[in-house]
Amino acid sequence: MIDLLPLSADFVWPLAVALAWVLGEIVHRGTNLPRISIYSLTGMFLSYAQVGLLPRPSESSVVLIANMAFGLILFEFAYRINLRWLRTNWWIAAGGVVESVLTFVLVYAAVSYFGMNGLPGLLLAALAVSTSPAEVLRVVNEQRSSGQVTERVLHMTALNCFFAVFAFNLIVGLWSFQSSGSLWNAVSNSLLVLLVSGALGVAFGYAVPGLLRKLGVLGRDATLAFAIAIILLASLAQAFKMSAILATLTFGFVVRHRRVSLGQAQRNFGILGELLTVLLFVFIGATLAWPRIVSGVHIALALLGARFVSKLLGATVFARFSGTTWRKGLLTGLAMSPMSVLVMGLLVQTRSMGVDLMDQLAPLAAATLLLAVIGPMLTLLALRFADETSEIEE
Numbered sequence: 605m606i607d608l609l610p611l612s613a614d615f616v617w618p619l620a621v622a623l624a625w626v627l628g629e630i631v632h633r634g635t636n637l638p639r640i641s642i643y644s645l646t647g648m649f650l651s652y653a654q655v656g657l658l659p660r661p662s663e664s665s666v667v668l669i670a671n672m673a674f675g676l677i678l679f680e681f682a683y684r685i686n687l688r689w690l691r692t693n694w695w696i697a698a699g700g701v702v703e704s705v706l707t708f709v710l711v712y713a714a715v716s717y718f719g720m721n722g723l724p725g726l727l728l729a730a731l732a733v734s735t736s737p738a739e740v741l742r743v744v745n746e747q748r749s750s751g752q753v754t755e756r757v758l759h760m761t762a763l764n765c766f767f768a769v770f771a772f773n774l775i776v777g778l779w780s781f782q783s784s785g786s787l788w789n790a791v792s793n794s795l796l797v798l799l800v801s802g803a804l805g806v807a808f809g810y811a812v813p814g815l816l817r818k819l820g821v822l823g824r825d826a827t828l829a830f831a832i833a834i835i836l837l838a839s840l841a842q843a844f845k846m847s848a849i850l851a852t853l854t855f856g857f858v859v860r861h862r863r864v865s866l867g868q869a870q871r872n873f874g875i876l877g878e879l880l881t882v883l884l885f886v887f888i889g890a891t892l893a894w895p896r897i898v899s900g901v902h903i904a905l906a907l908l909g910a911r912f913v914s915k916l917l918g919a920t921v922f923a924r925f926s927g928t929t930w931r932k933g934l935l936t937g938l939a940m941s942p943m944s945v946l947v948m949g950l951l952v953q954t955r956s957m958g959v960d961l962m963d964q965l966a967p968l969a970a971a972t973l974l975l976a977v978i979g980p981m982l983t984l985l986a987l988r989f990a991d992e993t994s995e996i997e998e
Contacts, residue, residue: 616657617666617883620650624886638980640742640885644944645977647889658890667952668842670887673880674738674949675838675852676831676873681737682856685762689755695926696756700763703918703937707733707911708771714910715967718903723782726775728965731947732911734768735761736979739942742881743983751992753932757939757983760919762853765946769850772950773798801847802854808837809858830859831873849949888948888976892969900967907971915940932990939986942979944972 624646628639650657661667690697712729715721720728740761744754777794780786812833834852841848873880916937923933947968987993 616659617886620647620658620886620890621879621883623650625882628882638739638743638746638984640739640881641977641980643882643885644889644973647886648892648973648976649889650886651890651892653893653895661887661890661952666883666887668839669880670884671838671842671848671949671952672835673877673884673887674945675834675848676877676880677738677741677884678849678852679830679834679856679859680873680877681741681758682762682853683860684741684758685857685860686759687857687861690759693926695922696759697763699918699922699926700760701767702922703760703915704733704764704767706918707914708767710910710914711907714906715903718906720903720967723775723779724965727772727779728907728967730768730771730775731950731965731968732907732943732971733764733771734943734946734950735764735915735940736942736944736946737761737765738881738884738945739980740939740983743980743987747984747987747993749987749992749994751990752928753935753939753990754987754992756919756926756928756932756936757986760936760940764940765849765853768946769847769853769950770798773847776954797845797847798850800844801841801850804837804841804846805851805854805856806858808833808851808855809862812855813859813862827874827876831876847953849946849953884945885976888945888972891948891952892973896966896969897973898970901970903967904970904974907967908974911943912941935986935990939983941982942975944976944979947972 624643627646628642631637631642632639647658649655652658652660661670708729711732712721712725715725715728737758740757743749744758773794777791780794812830816829834855837851837855838848840846841851916934919937919940920930920933923930923936926933951965951968984993
């Protein structure tokens with residue numbers, strides 16, 4: 605690590621965001637690669653463990669801003685999920701559940717073969733189940749994608765998220781109990797986190813639309829009002845060491861299924877969302893250290909291989925039962941490749957609880973880097989092969 609300039613921490617993050625945005629535009633226009641892949645690579649290159657421009661993310665207030673950015677994405681993502689559609693075509697839900705379980709089992713078997721069994725292996729398997737809504741939704745919005753594969757990817761991603769969040773928190777509780785011997789620590793780091801985080805999301809889902817109705821502004825542009833609510837919810841969850849991921853997801857689900865229309869709310873929450881999205885992916889890249897990436901690359905490749913096979917199998921086997929073709933099922937599995945943002949969000953959550961798992965889960969650094977770059981590209985390719993993209997450059 606080299607000290608390039610005596611820059612304050614208050615300046616280096618805006619500088620990194622500016623560099624990432626410029627590079628993202630240049631590379632995207634030249635190669636049509638997803639911008640978010642470039643943002644993540646820029647953050648990794650500038651991080652404390654590489655060039656040294658950025659401080660450790662955990663030592664900066666940028667963690668809170670990254671949680672806010674992720675919260676905006678999760679809310680918009682959850683708002684697009686129609687649970688009635690899953691009840692009508694329950695084969696999609698069944699496929700998502702089977703695929704999640706299959707991923708968990710295959711990844712655990714793969715990493716156990718390389719000696720990562722027990723709780724570290726279980727944690728890796730739980731994190732590998734997740735498909736990150738941040739990358740998926742960003743590619744869908746950027747490409748103006750719509751169609752059967754797009755909707756299946758979004759809904760199966762939601763199932764993956766809930767499975768991963770619940771399994772991960774339960775295993776963290778078991779980890780806490782094994783480390784401290786305290787049953788209360790185990791419960792407070794798992795079940796209590798899940799219950800309180802979900803309750804916060806439900807409370808906001810009822811309170812915010814009710815307030816907007818009272819003020820008579822619900823039918824107008826809802827972008828600003830819901831953005832403020834999500835930022836407040838993410839901050840509240842972090843302050844009380846709850847799961848901002850589960851809270852904002854639940855908030856979006858409740859608002860959608862109470863049939864609250866967001867009116868003219870903008871995609872990605874407009875310019876605010878665009879700015880925070882750049883920062884979020886730079887932040888994810890900045891959490892990666894090259895020594896961890898190198899030390900865990902062989903296990904990471906096994907993890908990714910098992911994950912890739914299980915996603916393709918789970919989505920393809922149930923394709924005909926759920927009313928689509930084998931080809932579209934295969935493309936759905938391919939589009940579910942990204943996982944980096946949700947994984948890092950969960951690890952940041954556990955760090956705020958005083959449980960730092962990054963050193964024990966070194967293979968995740970390599971897996972996160974690979975999927976931060978390749979994941980969005982595979983999602984983009986899948987949606988293009990399904991003829992569901994209509995990108996419009998502004």
